[in-house]
Amino acid sequence: MDKEEEKGKKENNLMFEKKFAFDVWDDAMTKKCFDFCEGYKEFLSACKTERKTAETVQNIAAADGFVPLEHIDSGNDDKIAARKVYSINRGKSIVLAKRGKKPIKNGARIILAHIDSPRLDLKVRPIFESEHLAFLKTHYYGGIKKYQWTALPLSVHGKIIKENGEAVDISIGEDPGDPIFMITDLLPHLSKNQLEKKLEDAINAESLNVVSAGMGTKNKDDKDPVKKNLLKLLNQKYGIREEDFVSADLELVPAGAARDLGFDRSLIAAYGHDDRVCAWTALRAFLEAADSEYPSILVLTDNEEIGSEGATGANSNYIADFVSELVFLETEKHDENVLRDAFSKSKAISADVTAGFDPDYADVFDPLNTARVGAGVAIEKHTGYRGKYETSEATAEYTAFIRKIMNQNNIVWQTGGMGKVDVGGGGTIAVQLARLNMDIVDFGVPLLSMHAPFEIASKADIYSAYLAYKAFFEN
Numbered sequence: 001m002d003k004e005e006e007k008g009k010k011e012n013n014l015m016f017e018k019k020f021a022f023d024v025w026d027d028a029m030t031k032k033c034f035d036f037c038e039g040y041k042e043f044l045s046a047c048k049t050e051r052k053t054a055e056t057v058q059n060i061a062a063a064d065g066f067v068p069l070e071h072i073d074s075g076n077d078d079k080i081a082a083r084k085v086y087s088i089n090r091g092k093s094i095v096l097a098k099r100g101k102k103p104i105k106n107g108a109r110i111i112l113a114h115i116d117s118p119r120l121d122l123k124v125r126p127i128f129e130s131e132h133l134a135f136l137k138t139h140y141y142g143g144i145k146k147y148q149w150t151a152l153p154l155s156v157h158g159k160i161i162k163e164n165g166e167a168v169d170i171s172i173g174e175d176p177g178d179p180i181f182m183i184t185d186l187l188p189h190l191s192k193n194q195l196e197k198k199l200e201d202a203i204n205a206e207s208l209n210v211v212s213a214g215m216g217t218k219n220k221d222d223k224d225p226v227k228k229n230l231l232k233l234l235n236q237k238y239g240i241r242e243e244d245f246v247s248a249d250l251e252l253v254p255a256g257a258a259r260d261l262g263f264d265r266s267l268i269a270a271y272g273h274d275d276r277v278c279a280w281t282a283l284r285a286f287l288e289a290a291d292s293e294y295p296s297i298l299v300l301t302d303n304e305e306i307g308s309e310g311a312t313g314a315n316s317n318y319i320a321d322f323v324s325e326l327v328f329l330e331t332e333k334h335d336e337n338v339l340r341d342a343f344s345k346s347k348a349i350s351a352d353v354t355a356g357f358d359p360d361y362a363d364v365f366d367p368l369n370t371a372r373v374g375a376g377v378a379i380e381k382h383t384g385y386r387g388k389y390e391t392s393e394a395t396a397e398y399t400a401f402i403r404k405i406m407n408q409n410n411i412v413w414q415t416g417g418m419g420k421v422d423v424g425g426g427g428t429i430a431v432q433l434a435r436l437n438m439d440i441v442d443f444g445v446p447l448l449s450m451h452a453p454f455e456i457a458s459k460a461d462i463y464s465a466y467l468a469y470k471a472f473f474e475n
Contacts, residue, residue: 021458021464039284040281044280069325098295105330107346111299113278118140150208183211215229257270283300314429350433353446366421373446374460
């Protein structure tokens with residue numbers, strides 16, 4: 001290389017430019033990416049709820065030799081088995097850990113993702129009849145645009161717990177032979193007034209009622225014959241009665257499997273990318289990462305879409321309690337000081353999706369500070385909104401640490417943000433972990449149509465996230 005070429009190379013290195021993964025990867029790398037995403041599509045198609053996701057992850061972990069943390073007795077040979085442990089919290093969140101070469105008091109490498117997604121939940125008394133049709137009343141969960149959920153094929157998933165404690169699993173609408181469910185919309189011929197409303201007001205929350213049956217009993221004296229016939233069918237199939245809906249977790253989500261999008265199949269359209277795309281990539285990275293100096297911890301948590309509250313959300317003590325048990329296995333005592341040291345010396349990633357730049361809505365984005373679909377996993381130094389409210393901002397030192405790992409491992413990465421400062425914003429579970437005095441940064445996959453019934457992600461970004469999380473665990 002002559003001096004002029006060397007000078008030009010140095011000058012080019014001064015610029016920070018996005019790289020699109022498929023432009024820089026060779027054919028072999030692209031094939032690895034596409035093969036990886038086949039497994040992701042299967043996972044996403046099967047795991048439509050946080051319960052199903054936690055159950056699936058538990059089964060995968062058990063098959064890989066992980067044992068329930070609560071089954072470990074620190075006073076015997078089970079301590080050997082405790083090198084790979086998990087704990088599932090109320091069927092809706094799960095934490096996994098692998099021991100490192102160093103004790104937990106020196107800190108861990110932690111990745112957190114959430115496994116809940118925007119959806120429609122059934123109310124505790126959902127069934128009613130009107131005009132010889134049976135409907136199910138819903139309460140939307142998380143940030144949705146209500147108008148997007150009408151005239152859309154829906155499936156119902158969840159669990160009903162009977163008074164005697166018996167559990168009944170429900171999953172209807174995914175198999176080709178299953179019925180589906182729908183919320184009606186007004187025909188355009190009669191929607192003049194509706195079309196004059198703001199999109200936010202066009203569909204009322206109390207009108208998100210799901211058509212569920214249309215055939216009544218033969219008894220003319222029956223009040224609400226369609227509702228009664230529906231309850232009869234449910235009793236015959238599941239052994240349940242109307243009161244059992246009071247103790248049920250039932251969710252309505254878009255029916256159908258994750259599908260390749262585009263002539264080149266480089267994108268995936270699916271329900272629940274947010275945030276199961278980060279949950280899956282982090283899980284694969286966690287399981288496949290080489291042994292590290294530091295313990296590795298993966299947290300897949302619930303309720304992020306509604307503020308991380310509740311016993312299964314990241315505001316709960318279950319994460320700290322899990323790490324406290326790891327401390328106990330090493331020290332045979334619950335030491336608050338060791339626990340605090342473990343958190344303060346840990347390094348963490350909040351693995352959550354971010355907004356991808358959409359050219360059809362370019363006016364709401366800051367072009368310089370918004371992730372591009374296909375340009376790799378996106379570092380988001382801070383989230384929040386307007387004046388950085390409700391945010392956790394990674395320090396410059398920690399962000400540099402993450403950059404170094406990415407560059408040393410030739411991972412395609414970029415920066416991201418949620419849009420123009422005064423337009424909106426959002427938060428993640430980074431806030432909850434920052435409260436434990438640890439370094440944490442948001443790092444995830446950019447999406448188009450985030451929080452819509454079907455979201456769009458690039459296979460390149462999905463695979464880049466897996467590579468990034470794996471490198472993080474191994475560092």
